[in-house]
Amino acid sequence: MNRRQFLTTSASVVAATSCTSLSQNKKQSIPIVDTHQHLWNLDRFTLAWLDKAPPILNRSFHLGDYLMATKGLNISKAIYLEVDVIPSQQNDEARYVTEISKDPKHPTVAGVISGRPENEGFKKYIDQYKDNKHIKGLRRLMETTPSGFCLQPQFIHSVAYLGELNKHFEITIQPTQLNDALSLVKRCSNTRFVIDHCGTADPKAFLSEKKRGGAIPMHEADQWKADMSRLADQSNTVCKISGIVAHAPNGWTTEHLAPIVNHCLDEFGPDRVMFGGDWPVCLLGARYGEWVNALNEIVSNRPEEERQKLFHRNGTRTYQLA
Numbered sequence: 001m002n003r004r005q006f007l008t009t010s011a012s013v014v015a016a017t018s019c020t021s022l023s024q025n026k027k028q029s030i031p032i033v034d035t036h037q038h039l040w041n042l043d044r045f046t047l048a049w050l051d052k053a054p055p056i057l058n059r060s061f062h063l064g065d066y067l068m069a070t071k072g073l074n075i076s077k078a079i080y081l082e083v084d085v086i087p088s089q090q091n092d093e094a095r096y097v098t099e100i101s102k103d104p105k106h107p108t109v110a111g112v113i114s115g116r117p118e119n120e121g122f123k124k125y126i127d128q129y130k131d132n133k134h135i136k137g138l139r140r141l142m143e144t145t146p147s148g149f150c151l152q153p154q155f156i157h158s159v160a161y162l163g164e165l166n167k168h169f170e171i172t173i174q175p176t177q178l179n180d181a182l183s184l185v186k187r188c189s190n191t192r193f194v195i196d197h198c199g200t201a202d203p204k205a206f207l208s209e210k211k212r213g214g215a216i217p218m219h220e221a222d223q224w225k226a227d228m229s230r231l232a233d234q235s236n237t238v239c240k241i242s243g244i245v246a247h248a249p250n251g252w253t254t255e256h257l258a259p260i261v262n263h264c265l266d267e268f269g270p271d272r273v274m275f276g277g278d279w280p281v282c283l284l285g286a287r288y289g290e291w292v293n294a295l296n297e298i299v300s301n302r303p304e305e306e307r308q309k310l311f312h313r314n315g316t317r318t319y320q321l322a
Contacts, residue, residue, distance in 0.1 A: 025289030026296070030308055031076040033315035036196070036242045036276025037108060038083050039066065039100075045085045045093065054284065061280045063106055069279055069288040076312060078277075079319055080111030081170070082139050090114050094129060101134035110319055112137045112170055117158035118149070126158075130165045136319050137168035137192075143200065147177055150184045159184060163191030168318075170240075172196040175219040178227035185234045192236050194318065197243025197278065199228050201260040204249055215249060225263055232267035238318050239268040241295065241310065242276025245285040252285065254294045261298050270306040274314040 040047055042060045050058050066078075080100065085093050090113065097111035115125055115138045129135045142149060149155070150173070159169050169191055171181050178199050185193050201224055205217035231237050244260050245252070265273055275295065279288050286294070299307055315321075 025072045025287075026293050027072055028074040028292060028296075030311045031074050032275060032292070033312040033319075033321070034070075034075055034078040034107075034277045034279075035194075035240060035274050035315040035319065036081050036278045037066065037078040038081055038278070038280060039063065039108075040083045044096070045083070045089055047083055048086055049084055056283050057280060063100075063108075066107075066279060070277070073289060073292055075107050077109045077316075077321060078107040079136070079315070080108050081276075082112055082114035084114060084141055087116065090125075091128070094132075094135060098132060098134050109321060110134045110136050112139050114139060114141075116140060117169075118152055118155045119158075120154060122154075122158040123161060126162065126165065126167075130167075135167070137170055137194070138162060139170035139172060139196070142171070142173040142177070145173075148180060150180055151187075156184065156187050159191055160188045163188060168192035168194055170194045170196050173200060175200045175202065175224055175227075178224070178231065182227065182230050182234070185231065185237055189236060192238070192318075193234075195228075195231055195237055195239045196276070198239065198241060198260050198264050199224060199231070201228075201244050202247045203244055203252065203256045203260060204247065206259045207249065207256070211249075213249065218247070221259075228263065229267050232264075232269075232272075237268070238272045238274065238314070239264045240276045241265070241273055242278045243281070245291045245294070246278065246281050246283075248285040254297045257294055258298045261295065265299070265302070265306075265310075270302075270309050271314060273310055274318060275311050 039061055041062065080097050082093060094113045097113060100106045100108045101110050111134060113129070113135055116122060117140055126138065162169050171193055173181050202218040204212050204215050205219055205221040205224065241261055241264060244257055248256055277288055277291065282288060282291050299310060
């Protein structure tokens with residue numbers, strides 16, 4: 001099951017799915033650079049995928065909503081992540097990213113835009129933003145694309161060109177296609193890659209069949225671990241610790257998330273992991289503060305310096321923030 005299928009079939013609501021022991025925002029001493037913030041104004045943008053999304057997501061999400069959701073969590077800066085607008089609005093989304101990044105009332109200081117690397121016109125499109133300091137990279141969602149999609153010659157050429165512009169590529173792909181992601185990374189050695197959402201890992205894959213309650217995970221645990229380890233072996237990759245709570249089972253606890261988080265932290269190392277909120281998509285499994293609290297609990301036994309890197313230092317460096 002890919003994320004869009006998950007969005008379509010999920011009947012989750014926060015009160016039912018999240019861990020009640022983590023229900024309150026706990027005061028966050030370490031400042032957070034949120035490397036995965038979504039905002040969408042449905043009066044300005046069309047998100048076709050929302051037509052089949054659960055009601056909890058099918059509305060506009062503005063800055064005020066984000067500030068309320070993150071209150072008390074010490075968010076110092078945020079990175080906007082593209083929201084899969086219809087292709088004709090991609091340039092408008094890029095303008096929006098630039099507008100809010102220049103606005104001092106926004107914690108958002110930069111963003112990652114959408115695009116179509118598989119198209120011959122990609123170079124002309126991305127060249128418009130090569131000198132835009134607020135646009136740090138590009139993401140092309142690949143959660144519904146067939147195997148081998150990102151290995152088309154034009155796609156590889158376009159992603160390699162991003163490296164020439166000192167912009168990175170964010171990989172959000174089906175967890176069963178991580179080997180394709182590895183091939184892309186190897187063929188574009190001069191481009192930096194951010195592996196979103198722990199490789200789109202599904203916490204249910206790490207539960208026994210009995211504990212899954214009939215739910216079918218998106219991948220096998222051992223294959224995901226092996227594929228992520230191979231991606232971690234590539235020096236031009238960074239892993240974003242994000243997204244997994246949206247796939248967590250009803251009544252989840254930190255024990256459901258810990259195997260994924262710990263594998264990523266151990267394989268990529270303390271200098272190549274960073275936190276992402278994935279708000280508001282995270283609401284499919286938890287409130288923003290619940291996700292932060294859970295991650296804090298999982299990494300509580302790790303050194304303070306490593307936690308500082310996870311929550312803000314690595315994000316600052318990866319996104320080249322002042």
